[in-house]
Amino acid sequence: MTTGLPSTAPLLLRNARILDPESGTYTEGDLLAVDGRVVERGTHLRAPRHAETRDMRGSYVLPGLIDAHVHVTAITADLASIATTSPLYVAAHTIKIMGGMLDRGFTTVRDLGGADYGIAAAQAEGTVRGPWLAFGGRALSQTGGHGDYRGPGTHLRDDHPCCGDDSRIADGVDAVRAAARDELRKGSHHLKVMASGGVASPTDRIDSTQYSMPELRAAVEEAEACNRYVAAHAYHARAVNRALETGVRSIEHGNLIDDRSVQLLLEHDAFLVPTLVTYWALANEGPGFGLPEDSHRKVNDVLDAGLAALERAHRGGVTLVYGSDLLGGMHRHQNEEFRIRARIQPPIDVIRAATTNAARLLGQEGSIGTLTVGARADAIVLDTDPLQNLAALADPALHMPLVIQAGAITHDRHPTT
Numbered sequence: 001m002t003t004g005l006p007s008t009a010p011l012l013l014r015n016a017r018i019l020d021p022e023s024g025t026y027t028e029g030d031l032l033a034v035d036g037r038v039v040e041r042g043t044h045l046r047a048p049r050h051a052e053t054r055d056m057r058g059s060y061v062l063p064g065l066i067d068a069h070v071h072v073t074a075i076t077a078d079l080a081s082i083a084t085t086s087p088l089y090v091a092a093h094t095i096k097i098m099g100g101m102l103d104r105g106f107t108t109v110r111d112l113g114g115a116d117y118g119i120a121a122a123q124a125e126g127t128v129r130g131p132w133l134a135f136g137g138r139a140l141s142q143t144g145g146h147g148d149y150r151g152p153g154t155h156l157r158d159d160h161p162c163c164g165d166d167s168r169i170a171d172g173v174d175a176v177r178a179a180a181r182d183e184l185r186k187g188s189h190h191l192k193v194m195a196s197g198g199v200a201s202p203t204d205r206i207d208s209t210q211y212s213m214p215e216l217r218a219a220v221e222e223a224e225a226c227n228r229y230v231a232a233h234a235y236h237a238r239a240v241n242r243a244l245e246t247g248v249r250s251i252e253h254g255n256l257i258d259d260r261s262v263q264l265l266l267e268h269d270a271f272l273v274p275t276l277v278t279y280w281a282l283a284n285e286g287p288g289f290g291l292p293e294d295s296h297r298k299v300n301d302v303l304d305a306g307l308a309a310l311e312r313a314h315r316g317g318v319t320l321v322y323g324s325d326l327l328g329g330m331h332r333h334q335n336e337e338f339r340i341r342a343r344i345q346p347p348i349d350v351i352r353a354a355t356t357n358a359a360r361l362l363g364q365e366g367s368i369g370t371l372t373v374g375a376r377a378d379a380i381v382l383d384t385d386p387l388q389n390l391a392a393l394a395d396p397a398l399h400m401p402l403v404i405q406a407g408a409i410t411h412d413r414h415p416t417t
Contacts, residue, residue, distance in 0.1 A: 016056035033377030033407030064107025064378030066358035069323025073114035078290035098130025113166035196239030275325035322354035
């Protein structure tokens with residue numbers, strides 16, 4: 001993910017407590033960012049000419065947060081309607097959604113269906129204010145799968161590229177290969193396949209498996225040929241395990257995993273991306289933001305199991321990554337995932353999920369999710385120690401005075417005059 005953003009003045013943070021998520025420890029001192037990168041750390045650093053200097057005494061500095069499961073074009077929970085909505089209208093709301101994510105401290109996000117090369121390029125060149133965007137284009141779905149939003153009485157589906165649909169239908173190995181190659185042709189950083197039923201799709205069951213093993217392998221082979229990887233939407237153990245056996249790198253959701261799932265995740269060095277906050281939000285607010293009643297009835301099938309799956313995975317040593325998967329007006333709850341996961345995991349493990357673990361999944365280890373020298377100068381500042389009170393990350397409006405992206409302050413709750 002490169003950027004065409006203009007160079008900013010050097011930024012020097014003095015007297016900061018800087019968290020290293022890998023070790024879980026703080027280092028007190030200064031941090032200097034030049035041309036969007038961390039160039040020096042230490043004590044009593046000399047400020048370059050024209051540098052902006054901020055005294056961080058009493059504050060806690062963390063790497064910029066990474067949300068590895070978002071849908072920036074999901075302007076409503078009625079996902080089927082987006083396919084027939086003006087792309088200009090979708091884009092306008094997408095810009096607002098992305099700006100909100102940045103203000104909440106997420107300097108990088110991974111989109112799992114909907115975002116494309118256009119919005120990523122606009123963000124990279126500075127036209128759109130928002131997180132760095134790793135996009136996957138349209139997810140691949142079988143007929144009647146999680147990406148098929150037709151009701152039982154609808155026959156035709158319009159896959160016209162004008163509009164912001166988040167998925168495409170491809171049946172059979174050859175069709176899956178062609179669709180995968182097409183999404184990769186358009187620059188996707190990863191592919192997504194629908195490997196089980198889901199909440200937002202009207203005609204499938206949560207406990208269904210989707211795509212044959214040869215179809216899943218075809219997607220994985222095409223991604224690996226381009227040095228990319230496949231993420232799989234999957235809830236229950238049978239679907240999760242099938243996907244992992246074909247070489248899928250990340251499992252999205254995984255609310256109904258079993259011990260075999262944990263074993264396979266470890267054997268394949270794969271990642272699990274729970275998205276617990278979305279079920280909490282859908283249960284409480286989904287219908288008000290367009291979630292159809294048929295989909296709302298499915299929420300409880302996965303809501304209660306999510307925490308149990310998180311505990312099973314954490315206990316088993318699975319690499320967990322932060323995800324939110326929110327839709328429509330519910331995007332504002334993005335940070336609530338920190339509070340939910342704190343019920344199961346120690347604070348440092350949740351922070352790793354949103355920094356170092358996520359960076360590994362995105363293939364950006366050492367560049368994002370860390371504030372070591374040479375890394376991108378993406379950071380957040382908190383007024384409370386999150387290792388003692390992880391809820392500080394769940395309430396950015398109260399506890400996150402600064403957000404820094406590429407060495408520039410992009411959100412300042414108390415701007416200087």
